[in-house]
Amino acid sequence: MSGPHKEITIYDIAEALSLSPATVSRGLKDHPAIRKDTRKRILDKAREMGYQQNMFASNLRRARTNTIGVIVPRLNSYFMSVVIAGMEKVANAAGYNLIISQSAESMKKEETNVRTLYNSRVDGLLVSVAYDSDSLSHFNLFLDKSIPLIFFDRVLDHPQCTSIVIDNYKAAYEVTTHLIRQGSTRIVHVTAQSKGAVYADRLRGYRQALRDNDLAFDESLVLAGNLSEQAGAEAARAILAMSPLPDGVFSANDSCAVSCLRALKQAGISIPGQIAVAGFNNDPVSKVVEPNLTTVNYPGEEMGELAASTLIRRLDRLEGASLNTIVLRHELVVRDSTLRKKP
Amino acid sequence: MSGPHKEITIYDIAEALSLSPATVSRGLKDHPAIRKDTRKRILDKAREMGYQQNMFASNLRRARTNTIGVIVPRLNSYFMSVVIAGMEKVANAAGYNLIISQSAESMKKEETNVRTLYNSRVDGLLVSVAYDSDSLSHFNLFLDKSIPLIFFDRVLDHPQCTSIVIDNYKAAYEVTTHLIRQGSTRIVHVTAQSKGAVYADRLRGYRQALRDNDLAFDESLVLAGNLSEQAGAEAARAILAMSPLPDGVFSANDSCAVSCLRALKQAGISIPGQIAVAGFNNDPVSKVVEPNLTTVNYPGEEMGELAASTLIRRLDRLEGASLNTIVLRHELVVRDSTLRKKP
Numbered sequence: 253m254s255g256p257h258k259e260i261t262i263y264d265i266a267e268a269l270s271l272s273p274a275t276v277s278r279g280l281k282d283h284p285a286i287r288k289d290t291r292k293r294i295l296d297k298a299r300e301m302g303y304q305q306n307m308f309a310s311n312l313r314r315a316r317t318n319t320i321g322v323i324v325p326r327l328n329s330y331f332m333s334v335v336i337a338g339m340e341k342v343a344n345a346a347g348y349n350l351i352i353s354q355s356a357e358s359m360k361k362e363e364t365n366v367r368t369l370y371n372s373r374v375d376g377l378l379v380s381v382a383y384d385s386d387s388l389s390h391f392n393l394f395l396d397k398s399i400p401l402i403f404f405d406r407v408l409d410h411p412q413c414t415s416i417v418i419d420n421y422k423a424a425y426e427v428t429t430h431l432i433r434q435g436s437t438r439i440v441h442v443t444a445q446s447k448g449a450v451y452a453d454r455l456r457g458y459r460q461a462l463r464d465n466d467l468a469f470d471e472s473l474v475l476a477g478n479l480s481e482q483a484g485a486e487a488a489r490a491i492l493a494m495s496p497l498p499d500g501v502f503s504a505n506d507s508c509a510v511s512c513l514r515a516l517k518q519a520g521i522s523i524p525g526q527i528a529v530a531g532f533n534n535d536p537v538s539k540v541v542e543p544n545l546t547t548v549n550y551p552g553e554e555m556g557e558l559a560a561s562t563l564i565r566r567l568d569r570l571e572g573a574s575l576n577t578i579v580l581r582h583e584l585v586v587r588d589s590t591l592r593k594k595p
Numbered sequence: 596m597s598g599p600h601k602e603i604t605i606y607d608i609a610e611a612l613s614l615s616p617a618t619v620s621r622g623l624k625d626h627p628a629i630r631k632d633t634r635k636r637i638l639d640k641a642r643e644m645g646y647q648q649n650m651f652a653s654n655l656r657r658a659r660t661n662t663i664g665v666i667v668p669r670l671n672s673y674f675m676s677v678v679i680a681g682m683e684k685v686a687n688a689a690g691y692n693l694i695i696s697q698s699a700e701s702m703k704k705e706e707t708n709v710r711t712l713y714n715s716r717v718d719g720l721l722v723s724v725a726y727d728s729d730s731l732s733h734f735n736l737f738l739d740k741s742i743p744l745i746f747f748d749r750v751l752d753h754p755q756c757t758s759i760v761i762d763n764y765k766a767a768y769e770v771t772t773h774l775i776r777q778g779s780t781r782i783v784h785v786t787a788q789s790k791g792a793v794y795a796d797r798l799r800g801y802r803q804a805l806r807d808n809d810l811a812f813d814e815s816l817v818l819a820g821n822l823s824e825q826a827g828a829e830a831a832r833a834i835l836a837m838s839p840l841p842d843g844v845f846s847a848n849d850s851c852a853v854s855c856l857r858a859l860k861q862a863g864i865s866i867p868g869q870i871a872v873a874g875f876n877n878d879p880v881s882k883v884v885e886p887n888l889t890t891v892n893y894p895g896e897e898m899g900e901l902a903a904s905t906l907i908r909r910l911d912r913l914e915g916a917s918l919n920t921i922v923l924r925h926e927l928v929v930r931d932s933t934l935r936k937k938p
Binding site for chain 2: 263272273274317319326327328329330332333334336337340344349350351352353354356361364365368369371372373481507510514536537540541542
């Protein structure tokens with residue numbers, strides 16, 4: 253019987269080898285005070301007694317806690333709450349608990365979160381990175397010990413880590429093409445000031461759609477902020493000051509699109525007649541605003557489920573790190589905010 | 596020198612007493628295999644060596660981790676994300692990190708979360724309880740060791756714990772009185788199936804306002820569900836089947852109020868002409884729906900800030916447990932969804 257509650261401890265190994273538990277502990281941690289041959293005896297005995305069975309990879313020190321750490325930029329988006337609901341569903345069914353922390357879009361805070369979750373001895377990590385996160389070094393606590401790490405939505409590339417994403421380039425291409433087909437030719441793109449691939453990919457999709465429809469790319473039509481509600485209102489002010497007036501807006505998220513749409517309406521602009529507006533994420537607010545918002549449906553719950561199940565399969569050694577990227581399907585949802593041509 | 600990185604460990608105590616570290620560890624945990632006099636020797640030596648200095652209160656095992664655990668029912672509400680933002684602000688400024696878990700409105704899951712956060716060695720806990728949470732026993736891991744525990748929003752009563760709330764009775768009384776003054780006499784109340792005080796207090800406020808205005812309380816007008824968007828649509832269906840039709844709706848949250856309002860509109864009901872609709876929380880969606888929703892503004896960020904700062908003052912021993920309840924101010928926000936009488 254070696255169920256989760258009958259774990260082999262360092263005390264058992266110490267007893268079997270007639271060593272002190274401190275020596276065993278240090279040996280397992282490759283402490284310099286322990287001689288090489290002693291260390292080998294400890295590791296061999298640990299393997300023989302099945303000490304490794306409940307441990308992850310080479311990191312013999314960490315007992316399974318059945319806890320998964322999650323780091324997200326912010327918890328204040330509908331999208332993120334749906335992703336986390338998907339993770340909870342899979343994790344709970346497999347007997348894991350989630351503990352969640354926010355980076356507040358700061359790589360520095362993300363680094364602190366990594367350390368906190370490491371000290372909480374999570375079995376693995378699910379991460380969507382901050383706007384300014386552009387290196388992997390602050391994940392070394394996990395990577396060096398081969399503790400599994402899965403990125404979702406906003407991802408970084410690492411040979412050990414699987415990433416779960418949608419095709420942001422293609423989705424943005426589809427939104428922009430739709431706006432052009434509805435007669436928009438001067439389309440503003442509201443995006444994030446971010447070092448990550450998500451918003452760069454959406455910008456690329458927007459540019460390529462313009463190019464494929466013989467429309468010139470105009471840098472002054474790209475408004476980069478933090479995609480908050482307030483950023484949407486600011487984008488509307490910038491748009492109203494442009495001459496000639498744009499006839500389309502593609503915002504990289506819905507909450508920003510909705511506040512932009514409302515501010516344009518309040519200024520007397522007819523939507524979609526004068527300006528068509530599209531968002532991204534299919535947040536509930538997209539169905540509440542009038543006219544209802546055209547957007548991209550993003551499989552948040554599925555993304556959360558897949559992130560958690562991929563991590564758990566990795567923990568159970570059912571799957572190696574060869575799985576590099578999982579791309580989920582997205583879907584353009586056309587509503588009244590862009591329908592300038594009656595069908 | 597006894598900074599945080601030069602902690603006295605069980606190995607030091609074991610050496611000083613010529614005992615095994617396992618015995619010291621068990622003695623500190625009050626393990627039944629350790630004799631009483633041995634345990635006393637261990638505790639005395641631990642105190643003498645300053646083992647307690649870095650520990651919390653009588654809980655010798657726990658070193659400060661500068662981590663605060665948060666348990667919330669769900670992360671999918673704007674209100675909760677604002678509360679957590681307030682907590683993060685105060686916690687980060689004081690050098691603490693938050694780790695957050697969801698109970699999914701289940702006391703059983705809440706119990707698991709308590710254990711997970713205990714094992715993550717959080718310094719204290721901030722909790723808003725699940726719908727069905729009606730006892731404190733699952734918090735004993737913390738209460739027995741005097742690890743501070745603060746309740747916010749949905750609270751339970753315990754002599755050691757401070758609660759941070761608003762006056763739900765009074766707020767609901769004000770909403771209902773407002774609806775009555777606008778000419779509504781047959782007012783539906785949409786509420787939660789919950790064992791907690793929040794929704795019971797709102798129901799009491801609703802009933803008292805009816806009574807004070809000589810309107811009869813009609814149990815068939817109280818619709819109890821889970822206050823989700825779907826529950827709002829279901830409430831609308833139930834309302835449309837009532838005869839005579841109600842002329843007012845007071846929903847205990849905004850997301851439910853908004854989906855109810857939209858479903859009533861889609862069925863051809865004029866809002867507020869035929870039915871006035873009010874919500875609770877002042878979520879952003881209340882300003883997006885047309886007509887804009889009358890609601891109660893709830894100081895979420897302040898609630899989060901106060902919960903965190905009260906906990907941190909308790910950890911720093913600047914404040915004892917005598918502070919029982921903090922009641923924050925709320926505010927009725929009147930918008931077009933209830934304005935049946937022009938001013």
